[in-house]
Amino acid sequence: MTSTNTIWLVTGFAGQLLFTSRFLIQWIASERARRSVVPLAFWWFSLAGGGTLLAYALWRHDPVFAIGQASGLLVYLRNLKLIGTQRKAELSQ
Template sequence: MKANVIWLAIGFLGQALFSMRFLIQWIYSERKKRSVIPLAFWYFSLAGGITLLSYAIYRRDPVFILGQATGVFIYTRNLQLIARERRTKASGVS
């Protein structure tokens, strides 16, 4: 298989992962009957963002690279904040 076909598949995979987060958020919010962002949203955001960033680097697209790199930073930071909050709650410290 040619490299460009593999990278095209990686790009589509990244877009699919990235899109799944919206489906997960919508289903979760419907179940809760309020707008919420579940943990899986951030994991799919990170997985899709990293995959799309890889594709953008392969394509050498600076606009796409900047956009995805910024997103990856934000998704990672949200996961760090969630982990910190869980540790704080588990230790009983407010």
């Protein structure tokens, strides 16, 4: 295995770890609140993990994986935008 392959393999695993961590964050926040909660960190970890996995999918030349991750990134970015808009509105009241 070449060093480039090793770097990309580590990148793929790092992306998967980030992506999986978002579920742990959501679960812990929900358990603490005793209700279903989606914290802001969930969307940031989704974006970081999805972006890293998209880079890995592109390196692997895997169009199915790449399209799936790219589509998810749009959702994560939109949710972060909606949260930012809501917070600005709350601050201005």
